Amino acid sequence: MNLRLKDRPLLAGFLGGILAISLLAIAGAQPSFQAWANQRFLIKGGPPVSAVAAARNIAATTATGQIPMVIQQRTGAGANAIDVYANGANRFSVDANGSTILNGSLALRRNATTGTSVSPTAATIGFQAITTTGAFTVNLPAISGLPAGGVIAVIKDVAGNANTNNITIDGNASETIDGATTKTINTAYGYRVLFGDSTGWWIIASG
Numbered sequence: 775m776n777l778r779l780k781d782r783p784l785l786a787g788f789l790g791g792i793l794a795i796s797l798l799a800i801a802g803a804q805p806s807f808q809a810w811a812n813q814r815f816l817i818k819g820g821p822p823v824s825a826v827a828a829a830r831n832i833a834a835t836t837a838t839g840q841i842p843m844v845i846q847q848r849t850g851a852g853a854n855a856i857d858v859y860a861n862g863a864n865r866f867s868v869d870a871n872g873s874t875i876l877n878g879s880l881a882l883r884r885n886a887t888t889g890t891s892v893s894p895t896a897a898t899i900g901f902q903a904i905t906t907t908g909a910f911t912v913n914l915p916a917i918s919g920l921p922a923g924g925v926i927a928v929i930k931d932v933a934g935n936a937n938t939n940n941i942t943i944d945g946n947a948s949e950t951i952d953g954a955t956t957k958t959i960n961t962a963y964g965y966r967v968l969f970g971d972s973t974g975w976w977i978i979a980s981g
Contacts, residue, residue, distance in 0.1 A: 886910065896920050899927045899970075904959075909939050916946040917972055924971030934962045943968070951975040 847855040851870055858866040860878075867875040885903050886892040891911040894902060896919050904910055912929055931941055941959040943951060943966060951957045951968065957977065959966060967979035 886912075896925060899925055902927070902929045903932045904930065904936070904941050905933045906939060907933075907935070909942070911942045911944055913944050914946055914949070914951070914968075914970070914975060917949055917970055917974060920970050920972060922972070924969055927968040927970060928965065929959065929968070930965040931959055931961075931963055936960055936964050937962045945975055949974065952977050 847853075847870065854867045854869050855872075856866070856868040857864055863877065865876070865878045867877075869875065883901050883903055884892075884894065884898055885905055887905050890906075890908060891913060892902065893913040894915060896915045899915060902912055904912070914927070929941065929943055936959045941964075943957045943959070945951050945955055948955065952975070957966060961981075965979075965981050966977055969976050969978050
């Protein structure tokens with residue numbers, strides 16, 4: 775039987791894929807994850823998997839054109855849904871129950887360098903690095919909009935002039951911080967670490 779690859783496109787594609795993977799192995803490249811424009815993925819140790827529709831256009835030319843990748847795991851699976859490795863170690867995971875595990879440092883930074891106040895949302899309150907040349911106010915988001923587990927907020931005078939240009943931390947409307955409507959950072963390089971949930975805001979560290 776004379777079997778020609780041009781008459782067998784599926785066989786040709788299969789053999790081509792085997793050749794490509796073999797060349798990667800010879801070159802020492804063993805990717806854990808690859809994505810192509812046709813929205814197919816190669817998972818190390820497993821077969822190619824087609825992406826769901828929501829995973830398309832992961833990278834776009836504008837922020838509004840980006841669509842987040844959706845990762846789904848079958849019900850009852852015991853393995854982590856996501857594992858990210860760096861420098862030979864697991865650095866970030868999402869386990870089978872949806873808990874996030876970070877094995878490394880986390881840096882969040884938001885600078886407020888102009889004006890006299892900033893009003894961060896629950897999503898951006900993480901770290902407020904204040905670098906102003908005058909008195910400044912941080913308006914906390916409403917506790918009704920905070921996630922169920924609460925948030926940690928760090929507000930820091932990184933310019934070292936809060937002793938003369940005080941930083942006021944103001945709860946939303948009548949909401950309080952340790953029972954007071956406002957708290958003040960009035961020492962150079964001073965900071966406040968706050969915890970907030972649906973019941974209020976509390977200072978858990980200061981300096």
